[in-house]
Amino acid sequence: MTIRTAWKYVYWFDEQGILQVKKELQEKGVEPIRAQQNPCEALKGDVGYAEPPVWDMICKHDAAPWYHASRHAGKCLLVSAFPLPEKYDPLLELTIEHTAFAPPALPDRKELAALAQDALYTAREPAGWGKFPPQMGEAIMQGLTKMTGTSPARDFSELLQTWTAVHANFVNPRYRAAADYLNAPYSIADTLHISSCCVELFNLLDTPEPVLLVRPCIGSVIVKVLEKDRYYRVTRCRKANP
Numbered sequence: 401m402t403i404r405t406a407w408k409y410v411y412w413f414d415e416q417g418i419l420q421v422k423k424e425l426q427e428k429g430v431e432p433i434r435a436q437q438n439p440c441e442a443l444k445g446d447v448g449y450a451e452p453p454v455w456d457m458i459c460k461h462d463a464a465p466w467y468h469a470s471r472h473a474g475k476c477l478l479v480s481a482f483p484l485p486e487k488y489d490p491l492l493e494l495t496i497e498h499t500a501f502a503p504p505a506l507p508d509r510k511e512l513a514a515l516a517q518d519a520l521y522t523a524r525e526p527a528g529w530g531k532f533p534p535q536m537g538e539a540i541m542q543g544l545t546k547m548t549g550t551s552p553a554r555d556f557s558e559l560l561q562t563w564t565a566v567h568a569n570f571v572n573p574r575y576r577a578a579a580d581y582l583n584a585p586y587s588i589a590d591t592l593h594i595s596s597c598c599v600e601l602f603n604l605l606d607t608p609e610p611v612l613l614v615r616p617c618i619g620s621v622i623v624k625v626l627e628k629d630r631y632y633r634v635t636r637c638r639k640a641n642p
Contacts, residue, residue, distance in 0.1 A: 406495035406496060406497050406635075407481070407495075407496050407497050407498055407632075408443060408479050408480065408481060408495065408496040409479070409480045409481075409482070409483050409484070409492060409495055409496075410477070410478075410479050410492070410493045410494045410495070410496065410601075410602055410603070411477075411478045411479075411480070411484065411488060411491045411492055411493060412472050412475045412476070412477060412478070412491055412493055413475060413476045413478055413491060414474075414475055414476070415476065417476075417491070418449060418451075418476040418478065421478065421484065421488065422449070424485075425447055430446060430447055432445075432447040432448060432449050432478070433445040433447065433448040433449070434448070434449060434450075434451070435448060435449065435450035435451070435454045435477075436454070437454065437457050437458050437623075438454070438457070438458045438459060438619060438620075438623050439454055439455055439459060439463060439467075439477060439598050439602070440597075440598055440601075440617075440619060440620040440623055440625050440626070441454075441623055441625065442477050442478065442479040443479050443620070443625035443626065444625055445481075446480065446481045446482070447478065447479070447480045447481065448478070448479050449476055449477060449478040449479070450476065450477040451476050452473075452474055452475070452476065455467045455468070458619065459596060459598075459619070461528065461529075461530060461531055461532045461536070462529065462530065462563070462595045462596040463595075463596040463598050463599060463604075464528070465526040465527060465528035465529045466526055466529070466567075466596065466599045466604040466605075467604055468526070468528075469526035469527070469604075470604040470605075470606065471606055472602075472603075472604060477602055492637045493602070493603050493636070493637060494602075494603055494634055494635055494636050494637050495634075495635050495637060496601065496632050496633070496634055496635075497632065497633040497635070498630070498632065498633075499581075499613065499630075499631050499632065499633040500631075501577060501581060501586065501613050501631040501633070502631075503575070503577075503586055503587075503588070503631075504577070504578070505575060506575075506588055506589070507565065507574075507575065507588050511574075512561060512562055512565040512588075512589075513561060513565075515564075515565035515568040515569055515574060515588070516561045516562075516564040516565045516568055518568050518571070518572050518574075520571060520572035521564075521567070521568035521571045521572055524571050524605075525564070525567075529564075530560045530563065530564065532556070532560075537556035537557075537560070538556065540556060540559070541553070541555070541556050541559065544559075544592065544618065548592060552592050552593055553593075559593065562589050562593045562594075563593070563594065563595040563596070565588060565589070566587055566588055566589050566593075566594050566595075567596075567599055567600075567605075569585055569586070569587070569588045570585050570599075570600050570605060570607060570609070570612060571605065573585035573609075575588050577613055581611065581613060581633070582610060582611045584609060584610075584611040584612055584613045584633075585609060585612060585613070586612070586613035586614075586615075586631065587600075587613065587614055587615035587631070589615070590615065590629050591615055591616050591617065591618055591621055591628045591629045592618055594615055594616065594617040594618065595617050595618070595619070596617055596619075597614055597615065597616050597617040597620055597626070598617075598620075600612050600614045600634060601614055601632070601634060603634070603636065607636065609636070610635065610636055611633060611634065611635050611636070612633075612634040613631045613632070613633060613634070614631065614632050614634050615629060615630065615631055615632075616628065616629075616630065616632070
């Protein structure tokens with residue numbers, strides 16, 4: 401299989417498969433980094449991995465519902481800075497590359513609401529998405545305000561609506577890049593207003609789109625694995641399910 405050189409290569413393994421590939425890497429002197437609290441930690445180092453329980457830690461109410469509803473549920477994520485041996489090509493989900501993409505347009509508040517209520521999206525939204533306890537939503541608002549010096553939204557429900565709209569634009573795209581980026585759908589908010597970018601970065605959507613342009617969520621920036629507000633090109637390496 402011939403693929404272009406990428407920043408990261410994303411694989412999904414079952415329990416036995418992750419043990420085998422870890423053993424092979426260790427025999428070559430590569431010690432994979434285990435995600436402890438956040439699945440995005442799999443992006444650390446040359447090779448990182450996230451086991452199923454990590455999705456229900458920090459990301460219990462946003463990323464985890466998408467993971468559990470996906471075809472990857474129960475599997476282990478592995479992210480490598482280099483392609484694994486050819487025998488693992490069938491498990492190569494996608495590649496991630498840096499890009500200089502800048503969005504040609506972003507939705508206003510009314511358009512965000514329309515995206516969040518899109519019928520094709522709501523049919524795909526997993527049970528449990530965004531079901532944060534009220535006190536947790538308030539704590540998120542307070543934390544983001546303290547971090548940036550400005551409130552990210554009028555209240556948590558408005559912030560959650562933007563988080564939802566970001567995913568909706570990948571499920572039923574209304575905002576796309578030009579032909580030089582293969583008309584790829586893109587994240588329609590800045591990092592401060594994005595949650596669970598792993599849904600797109602690791603293809604929990606099982607998207608039919610060949611390319612996605614994904615901005616980091618605030619969590620991935622806090623754990624220092626992605627660059628704030630930068631777009632990353634996500635290229636699918638396997639066919640989506642029909």
